[in-house]
Amino acid sequence: MDAITMIKERRSVRTFKNEKVDRELMKEIVDISRWAPSWGNFQVGRYTLVDDKATIERLGIEGVNGFVYNINTLKEAKGVAVLSFVKGKSGKLDQDEYVTSKDSSWEVFDAGIACQTFCLAAHAKGVGTVIMGVINDESISEIVGLPEEETVAALIVYGYPDEKPVATPRMDVEDIMRFV
Ligand SMILES: Cc1cc2nc3c(=O)[nH]c(=O)nc-3n(C[C@H](O)[C@H](O)[C@H](O)COP(=O)(O)O)c2cc1C
Numbered sequence: 591m592d593a594i595t596m597i598k599e600r601r602s603v604r605t606f607k608n609e610k611v612d613r614e615l616m617k618e619i620v621d622i623s624r625w626a627p628s629w630g631n632f633q634v635g636r637y638t639l640v641d642d643k644a645t646i647e648r649l650g651i652e653g654v655n656g657f658v659y660n661i662n663t664l665k666e667a668k669g670v671a672v673l674s675f676v677k678g679k680s681g682k683l684d685q686d687e688y689v690t691s692k693d694s695s696w697e698v699f700d701a702g703i704a705c706q707t708f709c710l711a712a713h714a715k716g717v718g719t720v721i722m723g724v725i726n727d728e729s730i731s732e733i734v735g736l737p738e739e740e741t742v743a744a745l746i747v748y749g750y751p752d753e754k755p756v757a758t759p760r761m762d763v764e765d766i767m768r769f770v
Contacts, residue, residue: 591714600710601757603718604663606749610641611669611717616748622711628700629680635704635743638672638734646670648733649745657724663747671708671746672734675701701743708746718751 620637628634640646650664664670680696681688688694709719722745730742 596710596714600713601718601755602720603749603751603753603755604666604720604747605751605753606666606668606718607752609668609750611749613639613641615715615717616669616671619708619711619715619717622714623704623708626704626707628703629696630683632676632679632700634676634679634697634700636674636676636740637708638674638736640670640672640734641668645733649730652729653726653733653745654722654724655726660722660724663720663722666749667747668749669747671748672730672736673701673705673708673743673746674731674736674740675704675743676739677741678739698743705744705746712748716750717748719746719748721746
């Protein structure tokens with residue numbers, strides 16, 4: 591799959607086949623995701639992969655703030671990647687001070703790049719994903735036992751697609767770009 595096709599044809603998938611994705615394949619997807627760029631090449635993104643039914647159920651009950659849409663997707667899910675990042679690094683250079691007005695926001699920026707890289711890698715390998723931002727970071731941290739130095743960025747539900755979602759609309763290029 592070429593890069594343009596990969597970018598254009600990735601869709602959020604919320605209905606999955608009743609089949610777990612092999613851990614080796616998920617390891618390959620994370621192995622590809624490692625190549626995402628990051629602030630200072632600090633590589634703060636972390637992936638905690640959950641493929642245990644009871645834990646996924648708990649994520650649905652306690653991890654998505656009661657948002658029914660996400661609860662229903664998680665009922666279907668065979669796997670969930672908890673995307674987290676190591677706090678307090680991105681945005682800094684040699685000193686322990688943030689060097690731009692965005693302060694620590696760069697760590698979320700890094701997590702976003704890691705997230706998209708993971709989703710594209712998964713898509714290229716035939717695995718569907720949906721990113722979830724309506725989540726409860728603290729509950730999820732507790733459920734998966736996240737290390738103290740990390741915080742949750744997003745959930746990425748994954749599995750073999752059992753739907754082919756139609757393309758979601760996009761704004762026109764003229765509406766989102768300008769030359770100066
Ligand atoms: C930061 C972020 C948060 C999102 N949160 C959710 C969510 O909580 N639940 C959900 O079903 N989809 C969520 N999505 C998926 C978007 O709805 C989806 O990407 C968008 O509608 C475009 O569709 P596409 O991914 O199929 O191109 C999220 C996407 C992003 C990037």
